[in-house]
Amino acid sequence: AQTVTQSQPEMSVQEAETVTLSCTYDTSENNYYLFWYKQPPSRQMILVIRQEAYKQQNATENRFSVNFQKAAKSFSLKISDSQLGDTAMYFCAFMKHGGTNFGNEKLTFGTGTRLTIIP
Amino acid sequence: EAQVTQNPRYLITVTGKKLTVTCSQNMNHEYMSWYRQDPGLGLRQIYYSMNVEVTDKGDVPEGYKVSRKEKRNFPLILESPSPNQTSLYFCASSLVGGGDSPLHFGNGTRLTVT
Numbered sequence: 588a589q590t591v592t593q594s595q596p597e598m599s600v601q602e603a604e605t606v607t608l609s610c611t612y613d614t615s616e617n618n619y620y621l622f623w624y625k626q627p628p629s630r631q632m633i634l635v636i637r638q639e640a641y642k643q644q645n646a647t648e649n650r651f652s653v654n655f656q657k658a659a660k661s662f663s664l665k666i667s668d669s670q671l672g673d674t675a676m677y678f679c680a681f682m683k684h685g686g687t688n689f690g691n692e693k694l695t696f697g698t699g700t701r702l703t704i705i706p
Numbered sequence: 707e708a709q710v711t712q713n714p715r716y717l718i719t720v721t722g723k724k725l726t727v728t729c730s731q732n733m734n735h736e737y738m739s740w741y742r743q744d745p746g747l748g749l750r751q752i753y754y755s756m757n758v759e760v761t762d763k764g765d766v767p768e769g770y771k772v773s774r775k776e777k778r779n780f781p782l783i784l785e786s787p788s789p790n791q792t793s794l795y796f797c798a799s800s801l802v803g804g805g806d807s808p809l810h811f812g813n814g815t816r817l818t819v820t
């Protein structure tokens with residue numbers, strides 16, 4: 588079974604600064620996906636960024652980037668030039684790759700990091 | 707607009723009174739799933755469905771039922787709710803069940819069982 592660990596329950600940072608959220612995971616799978624989801628106070632679950640394990644290049648989406656260390660099973664999220672709208676709960680999640688036979692490729696979530704951006 | 711619609715958004719009920727939380731998607735997705743979110747536990751999968759009439763248990767299925775009679779709908783049924791089912795529930799769907807197909811979430815249903 589897979590596990591996802593987010594060791595920082597809460598973080599805060601000044602607006603415009605850079606912040607890094609940590610995530611580690613445990614799996615025996617070699618091929619999988621990793622995700623960061625954002626949950627603002629509105630409760631929506633919003634996909635921030637996705638990484639495929641077989642790709643060595645770290646994924647980026649505008650101000651959001653990841654540091655994917657496959658050997659260390661680490662998947663941190665860096666938010667640059669943080670904005671007030673980044674205030675949210677952030678979840679790291681794992682999904683194994685089903686290959687050509689899709690089964691229940693469920694998401695296994697971490698417990699979340701509550702990020703507050705301070706004006 | 708492509709979306710996953712859950713209803714109701716908030717629900718307060720009493721122990722033992724059967725309830726249904728509806729979920730509908732308009733994207734012709736094959737895969738649908740229910741999660742519950744609890745503080746300190748993240749989101750955990752309750753049930754999933756790979757297609758019409760194909761459903762199976764997730765990690766925490768006890769006390770829940772689902773059905774998938776039509777592709778667009780995937781209701782979550784609590785036959786006899788108990789206080790430990792007080793939680794935030796999310797329905798999600800994707801084109802197929804893999805990571806290449808983004809998972810779309812509904813806006814959540816906050817359930818309180820007294």
